[in-house]
Each structure stands twice: as C-alpha cells, then as structure tokens.
Amino acid sequence: MAFPELQKQNTIKVINKESFALTLDTGGLIIMVKHNIWHKRNECISCGACAAICPDFWEMDEEGLAHLKGSTQDGEIWNREITTEEDRAKNQEAAECCPVNIIGLVEKKEEKKK
Numbered sequence: 578m579a580f581p582e583l584q585k586q587n588t589i590k591v592i593n594k595e596s597f598a599l600t601l602d603t604g605g606l607i608i609m610v611k612h613n614i615w616h617k618r619n620e621c622i623s624c625g626a627c628a629a630i631c632p633d634f635w636e637m638d639e640e641g642l643a644h645l646k647g648s649t650q651d652g653e654i655w656n657r658e659i660t661t662e663e664d665r666a667k668n669q670e671a672a673e674c675c676p677v678n679i680i681g682l683v684e685k686k687e688e689k690k691k
Contacts, residue, residue, distance in 0.1 A: 612659040614668045616645045617679040619653055627671040627680060634668055 614634070621642040627635040628643060634657070638644040648657040659665045665682065672680040 611685050612665050613656050613683050613685060614645065614648075614659055614672070615681050615683060616643065616648065616655040617653060618642055618644070618655050620677060620679045622677055624676055626674040626676070630674055631667045631671040634664070635671060 623637070623641040623643070625637055625643070628637050634646055636644050636646060645655045645657050648655040650656075659668060659682065668680070669682055672678075672682060
C-alpha cells in the first residue's frame, strides 16, 4: 500500500485505485490524495526539455518559454492538478530534467468527514 503510515489503523479501504486522486476511507474520514504540478515560467531558459519529455502537459509558447497546458496562474507560479499516476510520473520526469529546477510536484491531501 502506498501509505504505510496509515496501515497501522487497519481501517483503510481503497475506494478508487485507478485514479491517482486516491480516496481512502478511514472509518468516518475521507482522505483524498492528489498532486499539483507548479512551474516558475518567468525563470524558464527555453531549453524545451519539459515539452520534449511530456508534450501532453508542456509546450513552448510564442516567446519560446515553456507553458504548462491547462494551468492557472497564482502570482509568478503556474499550477495544474495531476489526476493519474501516469501523469504524475511523466511530470516528475519533466521536473527532474529541468536544468534550472523551476518545475515541481506537490502532494496535497483533502480530508472530509462522511
């Protein structure tokens, strides 16, 4: 199981294992695990590595800078939610190949009572 710290509770049931937006039922509490990818566009050096590795998510814009498709801007950071493990893995590779380290992934958990 991907969440060993939660295994100790013995109440975890995977409700939706196909989606990376994993849902866990811990007996009265729903925990959604998702990832966001972020990009500091203004620090891009136009190498194109992200677009070459992950063209479903990345493209080079008319200024020659990398653009995270479907993203929203929050100040100087561009964000997009990742919903599958496959997309997380592709974007993780893009982040690792970025020579100026301006791409990253952040895990976010949402807890809701039933």
